[in-house]
Amino acid sequence: MKKKAIRYAMLFDLRKCIGCHACAVACKSENNVPLGVWRSWVKKVEKGQYPNSKEFFLPLVCNNCEKPICVTVCPVWASIRRPDGIVYIDPHRCIGCRYCMAACPYGVRYINPLKKIAEKCYWCHHRVDAGLKPACVMACPTDAIIFGDLEDPESEVAKSVTKNAVQVIKPEIGTAPHTFYIGLDIAAVEAKQERER
Amino acid sequence: MKTGITLVASAAAGMGATQIPDMKKNSSAVSRTSLKTLRAIPTSCEQCPAGCGLIAYLNGERLVQLLGNPSHPNNQGGICAKGIAGLNLVNDPERLLFPLKRIGPRGGGQWSKITWDEAYSILSRRIEQMMSKGNLNEFIIDKGREDPLLERFITALGTAPVLDRLSLKNLNRDTAFVSMIESPYLIEDVGKSRTILNFGANPYANHDYFIGFARRLVHSRVEKGARLITFDVRMSETAAKSDAWYPLKAGTDAIVALSMARVIVEKGLADQEFMKKNTNSPLPVLKDHLSQYTLQKAAMVSGLRAEDIERLAVEFATQKPSVALFGGGVTDHIHGSQNARCIALLNWLIGNLEQEGGLFFPRFIEKSQPRAPWQKSSGPKPDQIKATLDLQKLGNRIDTYFAYLSNPAYDDLDCRSTVKLLKNEKKVPFLVAMDTHLTETAFLADMVLPAATYLESWGLKSAPSLEGVPILNLRQPVVSLLSTAEVLRLPGFEVGKLIEPVFRPKGEAKEIGNLCLELARRIGDRVSKSLPFKDTQDYIAQEVLTFPALKSQGGLKILKREGMWFSPQKDSRHSAAKYSSRRKNKVKIYAEAWRQKGLSPWPEYHPLRKPEEETEDEFILTTFKSSLSSKGTSNSKWAREILHENRLWMNREIAKELGIQNGDKVQVSSSVGTLIIRVLTTSRIHPKSLAIAEGFGHNAIGKIAKAERFSSSDQDTRLLWWEKEGPGVNPNEIIERKTDSIGGGLGSKDTLVRVKKL
Amino acid sequence: MDVQVLYNIIHQDAFGLNIAIYFYLTGLSAGSFILSTLAYGFGLEKFKPLGKVGVVVATIVLIIAPFFLLIHIGMPSRAWHLFVYLNMASPITWGSFLLILYPINCIIYGYFMFKEHMKLTRIFGFIGIPLAISVHGYTGFILAFGKARALWNTALMPILFLVSAVVSGIALMILVVIIKDRFFSKEKKIDKELILSLGKLMAWMIVFDLFLVASDLIVLSISHSDAQAAAHLILAGKFSPLFLIVENLLGKIIPFIILIVPRFRTLPWIIVASILVVVGIFFMRYVVVVGGEFAPLL
Numbered sequence A: 001m002k003k004k005a006i007r008y009a010m011l012f013d014l015r016k017c018i019g020c021h022a023c024a025v026a027c028k029s030e031n032n033v034p035l036g037v038w039r040s041w042v043k044k045v046e047k048g049q050y051p052n053s054k055e056f057f058l059p060l061v062c063n064n065c066e067k068p069i070c071v072t073v074c075p076v077w078a079s080i081r082r083p084d085g086i087v088y089i090d091p092h093r094c095i096g097c098r099y100c101m102a103a104c105p106y107g108v109r110y111i112n113p114l115k116k117i118a119e120k121c122y123w124c125h126h127r128v129d130a131g132l133k134p135a136c137v138m139a140c141p142t143d144a145i146i147f148g149d150l151e152d153p154e155s156e157v158a159k160s161v162t163k164n165a166v167q168v169i170k171p172e173i174g175t176a177p178h179t180f181y182i183g184l185d186i187a188a189v190e191a192k193q194e195r196e197r
Numbered sequence B: 001m002k003t004g005i006t007l008v009a010s011a012a013a014g015m016g017a018t019q020i021p022d023m024k025k026n027s028s029a030v031s032r033t034s035l036k037t038l039r040a041i042p043t044s045c046e047q048c049p050a051g052c053g054l055i056a057y058l059n060g061e062r063l064v065q066l067l068g069n070p071s072h073p074n075n076q077g078g079i080c081a082k083g084i085a086g087l088n089l090v091n092d093p094e095r096l097l098f099p100l101k102r103i104g105p106r107g108g109g110q111w112s113k114i115t116w117d118e119a120y121s122i123l124s125r126r127i128e129q130m131m132s133k134g135n136l137n138e139f140i141i142d143k144g145r146e147d148p149l150l151e152r153f154i155t156a157l158g159t160a161p162v163l164d165r166l167s168l169k170n171l172n173r174d175t176a177f178v179s180m181i182e183s184p185y186l187i188e189d190v191g192k193s194r195t196i197l198n199f200g201a202n203p204y205a206n207h208d209y210f211i212g213f214a215r216r217l218v219h220s221r222v223e224k225g226a227r228l229i230t231f232d233v234r235m236s237e238t239a240a241k242s243d244a245w246y247p248l249k250a251g252t253d254a255i256v257a258l259s260m261a262r263v264i265v266e267k268g269l270a271d272q273e274f275m276k277k278n279t280n281s282p283l284p285v286l287k288d289h290l291s292q293y294t295l296q297k298a299a300m301v302s303g304l305r306a307e308d309i310e311r312l313a314v315e316f317a318t319q320k321p322s323v324a325l326f327g328g329g330v331t332d333h334i335h336g337s338q339n340a341r342c343i344a345l346l347n348w349l350i351g352n353l354e355q356e357g358g359l360f361f362p363r364f365i366e367k368s369q370p371r372a373p374w375q376k377s378s379g380p381k382p383d384q385i386k387a388t389l390d391l392q393k394l395g396n397r398i399d400t401y402f403a404y405l406s407n408p409a410y411d412d413l414d415c416r417s418t419v420k421l422l423k424n425e426k427k428v429p430f431l432v433a434m435d436t437h438l439t440e441t442a443f444l445a446d447m448v449l450p451a452a453t454y455l456e457s458w459g460l461k462s463a464p465s466l467e468g469v470p471i472l473n474l475r476q477p478v479v480s481l482l483s484t485a486e487v488l489r490l491p492g493f494e495v496g497k498l499i500e501p502v503f504r505p506k507g508e509a510k511e512i513g514n515l516c517l518e519l520a521r522r523i524g525d526r527v528s529k530s531l532p533f534k535d536t537q538d539y540i541a542q543e544v545l546t547f548p549a550l551k552s553q554g555g556l557k558i559l560k561r562e563g564m565w566f567s568p569q570k571d572s573r574h575s576a577a578k579y580s581s582r583r584k585n586k587v588k589i590y591a592e593a594w595r596q597k598g599l600s601p602w603p604e605y606h607p608l609r610k611p612e613e614e615t616e617d618e619f620i621l622t623t624f625k626s627s628l629s630s631k632g633t634s635n636s637k638w639a640r641e642i643l644h645e646n647r648l649w650m651n652r653e654i655a656k657e658l659g660i661q662n663g664d665k666v667q668v669s670s671s672v673g674t675l676i677i678r679v680l681t682t683s684r685i686h687p688k689s690l691a692i693a694e695g696f697g698h699n700a701i702g703k704i705a706k707a708e709r710f711s712s713s714d715q716d717t718r719l720l721w722w723e724k725e726g727p728g729v730n731p732n733e734i735i736e737r738k739t740d741s742i743g744g745g746l747g748s749k750d751t752l753v754r755v756k757k758l
Numbered sequence C: 001m002d003v004q005v006l007y008n009i010i011h012q013d014a015f016g017l018n019i020a021i022y023f024y025l026t027g028l029s030a031g032s033f034i035l036s037t038l039a040y041g042f043g044l045e046k047f048k049p050l051g052k053v054g055v056v057v058a059t060i061v062l063i064i065a066p067f068f069l070l071i072h073i074g075m076p077s078r079a080w081h082l083f084v085y086l087n088m089a090s091p092i093t094w095g096s097f098l099l100i101l102y103p104i105n106c107i108i109y110g111y112f113m114f115k116e117h118m119k120l121t122r123i124f125g126f127i128g129i130p131l132a133i134s135v136h137g138y139t140g141f142i143l144a145f146g147k148a149r150a151l152w153n154t155a156l157m158p159i160l161f162l163v164s165a166v167v168s169g170i171a172l173m174i175l176v177v178i179i180k181d182r183f184f185s186k187e188k189k190i191d192k193e194l195i196l197s198l199g200k201l202m203a204w205m206i207v208f209d210l211f212l213v214a215s216d217l218i219v220l221s222i223s224h225s226d227a228q229a230a231a232h233l234i235l236a237g238k239f240s241p242l243f244l245i246v247e248n249l250l251g252k253i254i255p256f257i258i259l260i261v262p263r264f265r266t267l268p269w270i271i272v273a274s275i276l277v278v279v280g281i282f283f284m285r286y287v288v289v290v291g292g293e294f295a296p297l298l
């Protein structure tokens, strides 16, 4: 049997997430992410009335979509989808036009205020290519983040995705996200903050 | 590409440390730009008492990443946000790097650089003077961190009074346990429990064993279906991710636990054999004592529902293994030690001692003389000084006040009074602060010394093991790797040094141990003969020799390679040898010693104040620790970026009644002062409680802590974007300085306050 | 249900003011160009005086417009990448060619017009019309590709942009013609006839524009929740003053009334109407671009 191509995926098991922000900080240090912009963060939402209150922790990263609109719109192929599914930005090619930012339905892209080019979570491809797990996966104190090859039935991520009812954020948009969640609450996704202007 | 962390990993496999399956994290890293494999050095974290195993990754000379050590049995590769942000502590452009002497008036902020030689002479001269006058009790040492050489130094000096900040928080817990089992604490085996009652601990965001503990709780809940029930006045991170949250009135945990105990006893669910054989309180007598704690009374006092309390009691006693654990929510009260005894009672009732999934004695690495684990009891000392201001009460004259990694001007309850005292040159003639930053306390000092961080220094500690396998943690320097040329220029150069990496703290920062060694040398024989070491590394090398098993397995070399070492001693926790067969001493539910002191010997509930004294408009102010704030992260850009401002949590319904909206500014006043703070209206707090996160509102330490943008060698400091939101407030400015009269620990969660809308 | 966001990250706006200005300018240019071709391409003699003014304005405005793009992009020195690494699926790629071809065509077209070479003028006029439509239409596609932005992600966007471009183009033409006639012509006399017919044309284009805006809004307000939120934002939320009052009332409805009520068909009133339109359409771009990305995505 021919070995299938690699298709990476990330899975957040929200039952295990304790909202500690370690993933967000690990990412800042791994990828030298400047202040004011984020490749990953943990959205926190409260719901309900005392004493029947709830709080949700929702870690967010780039979904490294199967049909990434950010790639479609990038005029210079600076954003590309690698065969293994990682959506990558070539820092030497990006012209900083921000179109990908405008098009991404998840708001995960930003312009690096120092380098003036677009950046986002790319599943730490420099580590993954060296056979290592992304920095946030390493950091997560409760193993709430699983990363691996979805096409390898032996991988933990493939097993978890088949074993559990997994969700993706905004499936209706049609970008086919490959960042999955266990225990996603729609209220946590949809809650919006009033912006101050 | 694998690092040498193999010995320990395989050792762990054989010792039950693999209870959490598939750690599957490896400990290497690559440079993002050059893709070179980075140098990985294992060490341990000291930013909180959990003491996680760390791997420090270096790109050339530079420390670039800190992640958890996958082989460490406690944290198993996990790490918290502060642990990673430790990078900001060492690389902070605002760090204190040179010894300073005050030039203007005290607190005026004018300094001149001095040499270490000058600093040593000033200190040693003052100590010698006090010694010659026999006034060493005028030399006050205020330590925010343990250090063995500092300990030796103090012991060698003789009578210097010590303010031990780290032990303060735990005094009430320690008192409670010592009164019952002669050991200051026990470890909850939550990774194997089925029912977990959590009274006022927040291990998903802080706690003494933080990450390792959170890992096990989460694992139990999600993989094994354990139930975690949290009692807390607010919805902590732990409460949010528990199976149920029971918001209760602050300070009423004891009566809830006692009424649960009553249910367990009355329904005949208690472990009769354990109670009879292993406690000093036969069930009938205990039943008598508990009869006053009816469900109705507990419900009325705590605000919980009687049915809930009863159901949870039954669940706890039947769905075993169970464990009742507690944290600052129980102990940080003026009746903290009694509160703790009441929670502990629940555990005794179900025979929970040296039980899988229950409680066990902490295991420590044995030195030359083997000791039973429970013999390692350093119970609380009743005459301990609890705050800088207590010195006045004791009538102590102060000559020199030495604060090491301690910041009383900020951390003391009612810290405005502490500031007043420290500013008074008559009462505190000479104030020295040794710290990594110009803290609020250092700002008032006459001399400031730059401290090495935990990433720049040597240490050896037997961390409380969550797996029952005693561990010895090594802390070794990982910052400022010297180049070969620099090594060749070192005084006392040895060829051996060329092979191993040599590190030196940034700037002129020094380890406290090295400061003590130099002072001892200058003071002379009386002190220096107790400190016969060249430097801290030499001390560690000699200390390692006192662990015979470690010595035979490779000593310091192996420690340096692995970052820690396991004792070959087996995990005795889950073995057949149960508590009953190993120990004659009975659990003293009835504390005769307390009775003799005129205290009530039974676990009892005492209200913060009599119900008839309560008024409508008062709230109980709670402080809590956020996952991102702590000692090392006050000036951390990454931690502060996520959380920079602390708001006053207020129940939404109450806020509505008071006409207060989310974001409004209010004035909060207690008997010691007032604060102005913005409100967070929320459904996640008890109506009679207000809560403020501690660790905010600094007016010193650095511009990041103060939320000010500035230019520096780090481009990020120009990008600081939360100036408008500001640095928050320091709740300690209005917290009353109360202590538990029995345990002596702080009653920091008992301040009554009123709120006024501005 | 009480829901409150306690912590979240919202990254900076992707497009913002610069892009709104850029879209506005390309719209003005396209509109002016199309007017210019009315006489020279379609032989509507009445509009002959617009020919030269139109092409000059169209060219100048289009040469200014890309500067706002260059300010906007992070790496202007890499702008040449746009011509080397071509992603034909991206509207920006279409745009980079249009932004080269269209002004060149404008210049050639203008050159022949000034040379009075009618046949070639006509040919380049006809070539220019699809280019002008594309140069502005593509900006509509840029927004329409913004999948998650309810205000953008509509097939109406390109046509909406074109119609408003023509509206603003006419208004600008009116103003430029008046200024030109009043200050720079030999007779110093304003061609009132021309202005009035331009006014009438503008009035009907405004009707068409309002129809499109209304269609868009009606569908938005019964569509999915994000779309409803977007409708709310411009009808009752933070952007409603700009959208309702500035863009539509001042920028379209009042000018329309001025233009169709005979009593107001005087030069001063038409000038007022044109100024209102020129400003109003700017805020139309602003509301669409900035308002469109105002709501957080998550």
Ligand SMILES: Nc1nc2c(c(=O)[nH]1)N[C@H]1C(S)=C(S)[C@@H](COP(=O)(O)OP(=O)(O)OC[C@H]3O[C@@H](n4cnc5c(=O)[nH]c(N)nc54)[C@H](O)[C@@H]3O)O[C@H]1N2
Pocket: B048, B049, B082, B169, B199, B200, B201, B202, B203, B205, B206, B207, B208, B210, B231, B232, B233, B234, B236, B249, B250, B251, B252, B253, B327, B328, B329, B330, B622, B623, B624, B625, B626, B627, B628, B629, B630, B631, B691, B749
């Ligand atoms: N991130 C982080 N971790 C830390 C530290 C840090 O500063 N930051 N510090 C370390 C240190 S020094 C210590 S001592 C430990 C402290 O660890 P803890 O003592 O466990 O922490 P606290 O946040 O003080 O209190 C825990 C909880 O008690 C709740 N509480 C308050 N009053 C009551 C009450 O009356 N009843 C009940 N049931 N709950 C109540 C609070 O809401 C809070 O959620 O953490 C250690 N770990």
Ligand SMILES: Nc1nc2c(c(=O)[nH]1)N[C@H]1C(S)=C(S)[C@@H](COP(=O)(O)OP(=O)(O)OC[C@H]3O[C@@H](n4cnc5c(=O)[nH]c(N)nc54)[C@H](O)[C@@H]3O)O[C@H]1N2
Pocket: B046, B047, B089, B143, B144, B145, B165, B166, B169, B328, B332, B405, B406, B407, B408, B410, B411, B412, B413, B435, B436, B437, B439, B451, B452, B453, B454, B455, B623, B624, B630, B631, B632, B633, B694, B731, B732, B735, B748
């Ligand atoms: N209201 C309220 N107040 C409290 C508490 C509470 O629960 N509520 N908690 C109390 C408790 S439990 C504690 S333990 C105390 C804490 O009180 P302290 O022990 O005084 O803690 P900090 O001021 O946080 O830390 C002291 C200094 O250590 C420095 N530092 C940090 N990390 C390192 C390092 O690795 N190496 C070196 N060399 N220096 C370092 C920092 O610059 C900091 O200024 O606060 C107490 N205060």
Ligand code: SF4
Pocket: A012, A016, A017, A018, A019, A020, A021, A022, A023, A024, A042, A057, A059, A139, A140, A141, A142, A143, A144, A145
């Ligand atoms: S590190 Fe893990 S537990 Fe912490 S917030 Fe991120 S996903 Fe959640």
Ligand code: SF4
Pocket: A061, A062, A063, A064, A065, A068, A069, A070, A071, A087, A103, A104, A105, A106, A107, A108, A109, A120, A175
């Ligand atoms: S989440 Fe956004 S940036 Fe990431 S691949 Fe999908 S569309 Fe692109």
Ligand code: SF4
Pocket: A073, A074, A075, A076, A077, A078, A079, A089, A093, A094, A095, A096, A097, A098, A099, A100, A101, A117, A118
């Ligand atoms: S900002 Fe960079 S990556 Fe994004 S679309 Fe433009 S060129 Fe492509």
Ligand code: SF4
Pocket: A026, A027, A028, A030, A031, A039, A040, A061, A120, A121, A122, A123, A124, A134, A135, A136, A137
């Ligand atoms: S995978 Fe890497 S880039 Fe993505 S969030 Fe995690 S650490 Fe950041």
Ligand code: SF4
Pocket: B045, B046, B047, B048, B049, B050, B051, B052, B075, B079, B080, B081, B082, B083, B084, B209, B210, B211
């Ligand atoms: S819990 Fe965090 S701060 Fe505490 S020792 Fe572990 S990594 Fe360090």
Ligand SMILES: [Mo]
Pocket: B166, B169
């Ligand atoms: Mo503490």
